[in-house]
Amino acid sequence: MIIKMLKKSQITIPKKFVNDLGLKEGDQFKVSLADGALVLEPVAVYPKAYVEELKEELADIKKKMPEDDIPSFTSVSDRFNNSGK
Numbered sequence: 001m002i003i004k005m006l007k008k009s010q011i012t013i014p015k016k017f018v019n020d021l022g023l024k025e026g027d028q029f030k031v032s033l034a035d036g037a038l039v040l041e042p043v044a045v046y047p048k049a050y051v052e053e054l055k056e057e058l059a060d061i062k063k064k065m066p067e068d069d070i071p072s073f074t075s076v077s078d079r080f081n082n083s084g085k
Contacts, residue, residue, distance in 0.1 A: 013040075 005011050013023070021042060030041040 001014055003011055003014065017023075023042060028043050028045055030043050032039045032041070
């Protein structure tokens with residue numbers, strides 16, 4: 001599929017992709033280059049205070065778990081790519 005860049009560097013994401021990804025107006029994206037290709041990655045942006053609350057909650061949960069049951073990972077993708085332990 002070919003799209004055209006408009007004034008002010010604007011592009012339109014084809015409706016099929018919008019629907020397939022469940023995108024909506026106001027969604028935010030991480031923009032990067034990979035091997036000469038422009039990559040748009042949908043992201044969720046949360047207030048810093050909320051993220052800190054989640055970290056504290058996770059730390060409390062880990063304290064309550066037996067040590068050998070605590071999965072070892074530093075990111076969600078790491079957790080699912082390396083099966084945890």
